[in-house]
Amino acid sequence: MAGEQSAVDGRKVRGVRRKAQIIDATLTVVHRDGAAGVTHRTVAKEAGITASLTLYYFATLDDLLVAALTSVADAYTERIRTIIDSDEDKLLGLAELLAESAGPGRERALAERELSTLAARRPALRPVARRWRDNVAELARTQTDDQDAIETLVALSDGLCAAILLGDREADPAHLRTLLSNALSTH
Amino acid sequence: MAGEQSAVDGRKVRGVRRKAQIIDATLTVVHRDGAAGVTHRTVAKEAGITASLTLYYFATLDDLLVAALTSVADAYTERIRTIIDSDEDKLLGLAELLAESAGPGRERALAERELSTLAARRPALRPVARRWRDNVAELARTQTDDQDAIETLVALSDGLCAAILLGDREADPAHLRTLLSNALSTH
DNA sequence: CAACAAGTTGTACTACGGTACAAGTAGTAC
């Protein structure tokens, strides 16, 4: 039983790892060449495998992009949930998350942002992008009941928006928290 | 003399009008299919002419994109200059400009924004995009000497950022002005 | 080892898009 299972699992694990590897390569390409640079071939080259193999795991480009976006959205969701479940200052938690996007994780955040921007054009990506936003909205709802304020907070938490607002300056979580708080109290 | 000139001018005018027509079509395509949807053929089809003709006026895609971006940047620049030269409340003028981008001109603003986003990937577009920002910075400089504050204002005036911040809500220039003013006083 | 499934590769077909180019049209000057 255990042997039988672990054998099957062994293959599955390999497949999962390949998928993860391909998704990683995809994000690297997005980061380097933009979302428009993502093709079966560029991703394969980046991953050091053949284009056919990316097709074996992701039949179409949409599949690949959805997987990549889902991957980053899931990671983001997990962090959001940690913030929601904690007893700390939730607004400060969000501010820290944003600060990271504008600081050390800036490049990665821009790549993520490119993907979610692409969602506006690729219908297949929309559900994932929506889910992403919903998660932030849920966090916002722990702070206020004002729908407008929630939307503002979601908008402010937008990675690119934050990156633009912050520019290359030091991202001070405390300062960011003030900004978010102001946004909430405006309504 | 006058006849000779007007003859030459007549041809030139036709050429200029064609160029304008092609640029218009380009913006329409950007708005409808995104910047990635811009090709010689799609633009030509949109304009109702042959692809060869777009090539006659814009030898490469970059030429076409630069022209399109320049076109919208020039229009924007002119409006900025009007604000700077006026004796009215300059901050309110900028707020009105932004309100328009989030309201009736939202679609167009998004198209413009897509183009300037593309500038991050296409080196040829960068000078134009930079000039665009510089114009807003110049306007900001009439309000404060704080370099950080100027950058914040420039960031806030970013079309997409404003669109996101405002969402689908009514864009009240007075409210926007408060936001801008707050941004300035934060520093 | 034989059978089988997962994983992997190379090759090819097709469509699209950038670009070149030769040929044709039309307006203008002499």
Added chain:
DNA sequence: GTACTACTTGTACCGTAGTACAACTTGTTG
């Protein structure tokens, strides 16, 4: 009208990319 130039078109070449597919390799089971 003739020459000239701007304008316009159709056609074609080439590279890239999405996708299909058949063959091959490798690991697993019995």
